[in-house]
Amino acid sequence: MRNLSLIYYLGSKICITLADIVYVMIITTHIYIATKSATITALFPLLQVITNLIANISAPLMINRFPSYTLLYTLQWLKTVFLLLLMILFPVLSTNIIALLTFIFVISLCSGWSAPLLYGILPRLTPKEKLVKVNSIFSFSTQIVQAVAYSFTSIVVLLIGATSTLMINNILMIFGCIALHFSLRSIHTERIADSPSSKSTVLLEGWKLLFQNPSLRTVTYMDLIETFAGTIWIGAITMAYVTTILHKGEEWWGYINTSYYVGTLIGGLLAWKMSSYIQNNLIRSMSIGSLIFSILTFLYGMTSSGFIALFLCVLMGPCYQIRDISQTTVLQSSVAPSLLSKMYTAHGALLSTASGLSMLIIGIITDMFGVRTIYIIASILILCSACLSFSLLKYHKTEQNDISI
Known part of the structure; x- marks a missing residue:
């Protein structure tokens, strides 16, 4: 069923x-x-x-x-x-x-x-x-x-x-x-029981879940960092990269997007084939995926070759997918299924705010220092996220988290 x-x-x-x-x-x-x-x-x-x-x-x-x-x-x-x-x-x-x-x-x-x-x-x-x-x-x-x-x-x-x-x-x-x-x-x-809780208590419930649970708190910090770093893929930044770094025509924007999609499709298949390993090594998979993704992002920002950029985009796909699927699974495994919706409301509010702010900040930095600088900053941020993920290893034996390393 x-x-x-x-x-x-x-x-x-x-x-x-x-x-x-x-x-x-x-x-x-x-x-x-x-x-x-x-x-x-x-x-x-x-x-x-x-x-x-x-x-x-x-x-x-x-x-x-x-x-x-x-x-x-x-x-x-x-x-x-x-x-x-x-x-x-x-x-x-x-x-x-x-x-x-x-x-x-x-x-x-x-x-x-x-x-x-x-x-x-x-x-x-x-x-x-x-x-x-x-x-x-x-x-x-x-x-x-x-x-x-x-x-x-x-x-x-x-x-x-x-x-x-x-x-x-x-x-x-x-x-x-x-x-x-x-x-x-x-x-x-679930039956909805009459609750004497105040509105403020109800509104804060998801936030408490998010920040009182060590695993959720760490993964949320990682998601926030990666949301800021992920803004490098918005159309305006990619177009600036294509024209000023690669010195290619606008059609290369489409080529880069296609290459990245090809990479994520390969990554999805790879994650499916490796699902047993990833399930038993969630934190390591997340850490390694973030680390390699950081290196590839740095190389992508530094290259001036269009074909190398396309190749790097394809390689990024599997790293991103393995990292993302691992992080999603950690979130899903860290609280009872009945509490997931409340946790995701707080998680979504944070990421929505971060997304809006990052678009503004990334645009300003690009105008001031150039598009190459943005990719270097993004690679450093993703590296910080990878380092954060290693801190999850110390929680792997606690019953409240039940996460495999």
């Missing part, structure tokens, strides 16, 4: 991921075409970051009040309804950016509230000893979906138009909700 539920959940995740990417690309393209303004277009991702932060901060109040999976299912259908309304009203909304951004805010809020609940499903459907294998399968599948969606959505929009593409988006969301329903049937929903 659990295997069937996992298959349904994988189908749901693929449909929802596809729908999210299609939606983002349609809205981004439309806003830019309608306004011819990069600044106004940038309001879309900025609004999503702000909304995710609001959702992650407020989510514990909802999780504490309603059964988790009833809430998740309801939020996904609400998101689908608003996407349907967006499709129906798109001819009107397309001429009114404020009204369009209002719809985006509501849809992003539903997504933000759903995210920590979705993260909590996989550990409930998977035995702890199989988490790495299942995480690698889900990661590999998601990477393929993202590569296909980013490659072909713009072509589909050009061929059939934004409104028709939104219809495909809604069909994907409906299938995703149906598959989600079947995947949740095997999970016993």
